[in-house]
Amino acid sequence: MTLRLFNTLSGQLDDVLPADGAVLRMYACGPTVYDYGHIGNFRTFLQVDLLRRALQLFGVPVRHVMNITDVDDKIIRNAAAAGLSIAEYTPKFEQAFLDDLDSLAVQRPEVLTRATQHIPQMVHLVERLAAKEAAYRTDDGNWYFRLRAFPDYGKLSKKDLEGMTDGARVDVDEYERDSARDFALWKSTRSGETGWETAIGRGRPGWHLECSAMAMEYLGESFDLHAGGEDLMFPHHENEIAQSESATGKTFARHWFHVRFLLVNGRKMSKSEGNFFTLRDLLLRGYKASSIRLALLSVPYRHQLNFTFDGLIEATSAIDRLRTFAARLRAALLEPGSTAKGLDTATRARQEFLAALANDLNTAEARAPIFELVRQGNIAxxxxxxxxxxxxxxxxxxxxxxxxxxxIADHDAAPTRAAVEWARTNGRLDEVAPELLAASTLTDAEIDARVEERNLARRQRNFRRADQIRDELANLGILLEDSRDGIRWKRK
RNA sequence: GGCGCGGUACCCAAGUGGUAAGGGAGAGGUCUGCAAAACCUUUAUGCGUCGGUUCGAUCCCGACCCGCGCCUCCA
Structure with missing residues (x-):
């Protein structure tokens, strides 16, 4: 099966296949590590994860590169405020980002690259552009890209440069640029400020330059797919195309994948609006990592998703249904052999699931046949x-x-435990849901012992005592289910 | 102002020119010591509004209303 995916560049659904017939080369813009990521950020990373997992399911090997932007204005500002160098400031947040990816079961890209470790490649790219007169240096030491050198500018975001000249929001009076729209490739810095001594002068890279240089370093001058949040389409990705294609004369990325925003209360979730939740915030409130993952994945990537706690609760219930069914299937004692109906149910669900994914990663549609399978399976x-x-x-x-x-596979305990531990060491225990704290004090063995105690009471038909134990455990966030095959318990 | 997306049941949400998937929640029932889980039944003559095209439109066209995003650092 071949994945058909909306391509921002072509404006239509295109097949996603490796140009070299072997490995699909994709680049995804990663985080700027100046703070903890919020779940709006993670929606994009989750959808990119879904994309790479779907490709693998369809038998397409993936080489996925993600950058870590570890130098930029906010990092420099925050590090300075903390009295640290950027190299001292960023590792904590980079690690937090990676830990959060693990919590959300996001597969690691094949290559993770840091901007600060690729300064020579960036400088070289500026030199290539300068040689083609597509980059120029101003008297203050900054390097700019000459937009006039790239007539295709705007082809990704469908913007007409002529039509948007000198709008109110362009810094018309920014010194010395040939055109107000020319963007910075390299920003000069004084000694004492964060910067690198290079052949093009002392300074630090512009954001757009980083991604072009690193993508080409690991994927070549032309590759299959480039991903990112919708806000990056313009100007970031447009600028990447301009500087990359001007330097190489080749198509930069053939396919552009953009994930639409997460909203909260109908508004964009963002740091500047102050209306954001981090992954840790939600884990500490008692929501499971899997619930967050499913909630952020269930609305297809090309639609805005309005985040709500009801949505998390719904996802939790949906996952419970799936897990309960999977456990029931595994535990069932069945006659050998097969039935036409049983096999057909399983096969059809699989085919419909794959077809929905192949159709522009329609996750909402893809869920339906799986739940239909659950129903049919339960009936059988x-x-x-x-x-x-x-x-x-x-x-x-x-x-x-x-x-x-x-x-379905339950890996929820570790992220929650880690979040509680993080809250403990960061003086944020007051944010932890009470039942989470209580449950975290009980080991599995202790729970098993209590369950056994209740079982004994039940066998003696001492239901008062049995119910009492069940209630006590419930208050600690432990739910019991008596079934024909024995007693199951799970953490709420 | 320019560009773009969306408005489907109580909530989330898919979808098609021929009469509305799925999930959650609610109600009734079966099972159970009671619960839980599971199963069954049930919840939109209706898909923002008004026109048009058509044998037939939620799906196509037009106008309008409402919401959101981008155009500036931002996933």
């Missing part, structure tokens, strides 16, 4: 009609689903 189990090969086929379909959505 209730009726005692399921055979072991049916079960195996159904489990394979669930595995395919989970290789992309990654929410």
């Amino acid at each position: 189990l209730d009726a005692g009609l399921l055979r072991s090969d049916d079960r195996d086929a159904m489990l394979r379909t669930l595995d395919a689903f989970d290789s992309v959505f990654a929410v």
Whole structure:
């Protein structure tokens, strides 16, 4: 099956296939590590993760490069305020970012690159552009890209340069540039300020330059796909195209993938608006990592997603249903063999799931056949009609689903525990949901012992005592389920 | 002002020129010591409004209303 994906550049659905017939080379703009990321940021990284997982499911090997921007104005400002160099300031937030990716089950890119470790490549790119008269240096030492040198400018964001000249928001009076729209490639700095001594002078790279230089370093001058949030389309990605294609004369990225924004209360979630949640905020309130992952993945990437706590609760319930079914399938004692209906149910669900994903990563549509499978599977189990090969086929379909959505396999304990630990060491225990703190004090063995104690009471038909234990555990966030196959418990 | 996206049941949300997937929540029932889980039934003559095209439109066209994003650092 071939993935068809909306391409911002072509304005239509295009097949996503490796140009070299072997590995799909993709670049995704990563974070600027000046603070903890908010879940709006993570929506984009989750959708990129979904993309790479879907490609792998379709049998397309992926080489995925992500940058870490570890030098920029905000980093320099925050580091200075903390009395640190940027090299001392950024590692904490880079690590937090990587930890958050792990919590959300986001696969690591094949290559993670830091801007500060690629200064020579950036300088070289400026030199190439200068040689073609596409870059120029002003008297203050800054380097700019000459927009007139790239007639295709605007082809990604469909903006007409002529039509947007000198709007109110352009810094018309910015000194010495040939044109107000020319963008900075390299910013000169004085000694004492953050900067590097290079052949093009002392300074630091502009943001756009970083991505072009690193993408080309690891993926070549022309590659398959470039991803990022919708806000990066203009000017960031437009500028990447301009400087890269001016230097190489080749198409930079063939396919551009843009993820639309996460809203909260109908407004864009952003640092500057102050209306944001970090992943840790939500974990400490007692929401599970898997719930957050599913909630941010279930609305297709090309639609805005309005974040709500109801949405998280809904995702939690949906995941419970999937996990309960998977556990029930695995535990069921079944006759060997298969049934036509059972196999057909499993196969059709898988096909419909794959078709929905292949259709521009339609995650909402992709969920439906999986839940239909759950229903049909439960009915067959209730009726005692399921055979072991049916079960195996159904489990394979669930595995395919989970290789992309990654929410059925339960890895929720570790992120929550880590978040609580983080709150403890950062003096933020008051933000932790009470039942989370309580539950975190109970080990699995202690819970098992309490469950056994209740079981004994039940066998003695001492239901008062049994219910009392169940209530106590419930107050600690532990839910019990009595089933024919025994007692299951789970952390809320 | 320019460019773009969206308005589908209580909530989230898919979708198609031929009569509305899925999830959550709610209600009733089966099962259970009671719960929980699971299953069954149930919840839009209706898809922002008004016109038009069509045998037929939620889906196509036009106008309008409302919401959001980008045009500036930003996932």
